[in-house]
Amino acid sequence: xxxxxxxxxxxxxxxxxxxxxxxxxxxxxxxxxxxxxxxxxxxxxxxxxxxxxxxxxxxxxxxxxxxxxxxxxxxxxxxxxxxxxxxxxxxxxxxxxxxxxxxxxxxxxxxxxxxxxxxxxxxxxxxxxxxxxxxxxxxxxxxxxxxxxxxxxxxxxxxxxxxxxxxxxxxxxxxxxxxxxxxxxxxxxxxxxxxxxxxxxxxxxxxxxxxxxxxxxxxxxxxxxxxxxxxxxxxxxxxxxxxxxxxxxxxxxxxxxxxxxxxxxxxxxxxxxxxxxxxxxxxxxxxxxxxxxxxxxxxxxxxxxxxxxxxxxxxxxxxxxxxxxxxxxxxxxxxxxxxxxxxxxxxxxxxxxxxxxxxxxx
Amino acid sequence: xxxxxxxxxxxxxxxxxxxxxxxxxxxxxxxxxxxxxxxxxxxxxxxxxxxxxxxxxxxxxxxxxxxxxxxxxxxxxxxxxxxxxxxxxxxxxxxxxxxxxxxxxxxxxxxxxxxxxxxxxxxxxxxxxxxxxxxxxxxxxxxxxxxxxxxxxxxxxxxxxxxxxxxxxxxxxxxxxxxxxxxxxxxxxxxxxxxxxxxxxxxxxxxxxxxxxxxxxxxxxxxxxxxxxxxxxxxxxxxxxxxxxxxxxxxxxxxxxxxxxx
Numbered sequence: 001x002x003x004x005x006x007x008x009x010x011x012x013x014x015x016x017x018x019x020x021x022x023x024x025x026x027x028x029x030x031x032x033x034x035x036x037x038x039x040x041x042x043x044x045x046x047x048x049x050x051x052x053x054x055x056x057x058x059x060x061x062x063x064x065x066x067x068x069x070x071x072x073x074x075x076x077x078x079x080x081x082x083x084x085x086x087x088x089x090x091x092x093x094x095x096x097x098x099x100x101x102x103x104x105x106x107x108x109x110x111x112x113x114x115x116x117x118x119x120x121x122x123x124x125x126x127x128x129x130x131x132x133x134x135x136x137x138x139x140x141x142x143x144x145x146x147x148x149x150x151x152x153x154x155x156x157x158x159x160x161x162x163x164x165x166x167x168x169x170x171x172x173x174x175x176x177x178x179x180x181x182x183x184x185x186x187x188x189x190x191x192x193x194x195x196x197x198x199x200x201x202x203x204x205x206x207x208x209x210x211x212x213x214x215x216x217x218x219x220x221x222x223x224x225x226x227x228x229x230x231x232x233x234x235x236x237x238x239x240x241x242x243x244x245x246x247x248x249x250x251x252x253x254x255x256x257x258x259x260x261x262x263x264x265x266x267x268x269x270x271x272x273x274x275x276x277x278x279x280x281x282x283x284x285x286x287x288x289x290x291x292x293x294x295x296x297x298x299x300x301x302x303x304x305x306x307x308x309x310x311x312x313x314x315x316x317x318x319x320x321x322x323x324x325x326x327x328x329x330x331x332x333x334x335x336x337x338x339x340x341x342x343x344x345x346x347x348x349x350x351x352x353x354x355x356x357x358x359x360x361x362x
Numbered sequence: 363x364x365x366x367x368x369x370x371x372x373x374x375x376x377x378x379x380x381x382x383x384x385x386x387x388x389x390x391x392x393x394x395x396x397x398x399x400x401x402x403x404x405x406x407x408x409x410x411x412x413x414x415x416x417x418x419x420x421x422x423x424x425x426x427x428x429x430x431x432x433x434x435x436x437x438x439x440x441x442x443x444x445x446x447x448x449x450x451x452x453x454x455x456x457x458x459x460x461x462x463x464x465x466x467x468x469x470x471x472x473x474x475x476x477x478x479x480x481x482x483x484x485x486x487x488x489x490x491x492x493x494x495x496x497x498x499x500x501x502x503x504x505x506x507x508x509x510x511x512x513x514x515x516x517x518x519x520x521x522x523x524x525x526x527x528x529x530x531x532x533x534x535x536x537x538x539x540x541x542x543x544x545x546x547x548x549x550x551x552x553x554x555x556x557x558x559x560x561x562x563x564x565x566x567x568x569x570x571x572x573x574x575x576x577x578x579x580x581x582x583x584x585x586x587x588x589x590x591x592x593x594x595x596x597x598x599x600x601x602x603x604x605x606x607x608x609x610x611x612x613x614x615x616x617x618x619x620x621x622x623x624x
Contacts, residue, residue: 074528087522101530
């Protein structure tokens with residue numbers, strides 16, 4: 001077992017970071033809105049900040065434990081971290097930057113040169129070896145920063161928004177490069193992002209963080225199918241309606257906070273605060289409500305029409321809001337609805353999912 | 363083009379007056395020094411001795427200033443809040459102390475009958491009226507100024523650089539030596555030269571604590587003072603020489619100082 005296991009409490013400006021996280025070998029994407037505490041978590045793991053209490057273990061090693069009074073300094077944790085702004089040493093060239101960690105570990109001369117050279121070649125940046133870091137492009141800087149981190153053979157890799165500062169063209173290239181490099185690594189890796197595209201690109205395990213807590217952990221597909229909070233739902237583009245489940249005459253109903261009633265399978269759901277999710281492509285639009293329909297329906301005004309390739313996303317709202325995604329042929333068949341027109345959004349009960357809010361911030 | 367307004371004229375006027383106030387005495391001194399012929403002056407043994415004492419004391423004080431000042435400045439730049447403010451006030455103390463008062467204070471601390479005087483005498487060290495006293499006086503006056511400016515340098519270092527070094531396995535000392543110091547090296551060189559420039563001009567504190575003994579404690583500033591009593595023309599020449607040295611050091615500071623800050 002070479003995974004990371006942590007349980008941490010830490011006071012942030014507006015809320016407490018309080019989480020329990022297990023990360024195995026390979027890439028885990030840590031997703032969350034800005035200000036959720038993602039970077040703070042990385043700093044706590046790296047030992048740059050000190051938690052109020054908790055425990056961090058990496059493989060067999062205890063890095064921090066408030067109970068056992070263990071708190072290894074950053075230089076002894078063997079954690080590689082790539083900062084968002086990279087923090088390359090301006091007084092050293094590319095080779096000097098990559099060899100820095102080895103020099104600090106007193107690996108001298110030829111042996112150090114050899115390892116730096118090996119890494120330069122492995123990461124396809126041998127041509128940059130003698131360059132001044134100030135003259136590198138954004139993407140090149142990224143590669144050098146990762147090489148410098150990997151040179152010290154870390155047991156856990158932390159990447160803080162590695163592509164956020166790049167322009168769109170370089171971002172695509174670096175993502176592909178990162179994917180190639182990271183899949184070859186056999187250590188737990190946490191990559192922080194607030195970018196939907198990034199998660200979709202890597203399609204790996206995802207942990208979602210909001211307000212200092214991990215609200216969902218699972219595969220990217222799980223996230224798509226069963227978003228556990230409004231942020232996740234909005235993030236993956238799933239409809240999310242907040243409301244409550246009520247029991248009436250032994251039967252359960254979901255009533256949205258806007259007052260609409262919806263039906264769903266109600267598996268393992270208790271009366272109380274709950275939320276409904278439904279995929280945009282499971283929603284059909286009609287100008288008139290179909291007769292005798294047992295389906296869930298919502299009458300509302302088209303607010304927004306977005307054409308994405310051969311799909312069209314329409315936002316319909318009144319007291320509640322729903323996003324429907326239909327084919328462009330279906331869109332034409334409806335007479336190309338425009339904002340301001342009234343429509344019925346309809347979906348089957350079995351296509352909706354209802355869950356209790358539980359401990360999560362709904 | 364827009365007509366200059368009254369306020370603009372006020373700014374230009376006061377600037378011009380200040381410029382004249384600075385440049386006029388400098389030019390007058392250089393002119394007087396020129397007429398007293400600098401080169402023959404350099405041939406006089408007493409002038410050579412004064413130059414030697416000035417250079418030697420400054421060069422001896424410089425390592426002390428760095429040794430005491432650098433770690434203190436770094437420590438201070440890593441402090442915050444009330445502790446930092448208290449320490450900064452402590453640093454300002456020698457800066458606001460009039461030089462004559464500083465000389466007397468040093469005498470009372472390290473003099474023969476001073477606080478540490480007897481203890482020093484027991485181990486065979488007698489400071490007042492020696493070159494050691496000149497070095498100590500320079501260190502006492504200049505180190506706080508040096509620390510203040512170095513704190514600004516260290517404050518300007520991106521903290522992430524040091525954190526990155528720690529995460530790559532550097533101990534805090536290695537991080538200081540291999541990252542912090544090299545990153546600010548240009549600024550540190552400039553501060554070193556600045557310390558020299560400030561040292562060559564010290565007068566009050568040296569004359570009281572180290573005395574004015576030609577060949578032992580008489581620096582160039584003290585030699586000017588002595589010369590002014592019996593040969594003003596020579597004093598002007600020596601003053602012009604000191605001014606030239608200071609100008610040279612000032613030019614070096616500006617040549618070395620990091621450009622980013624400007």
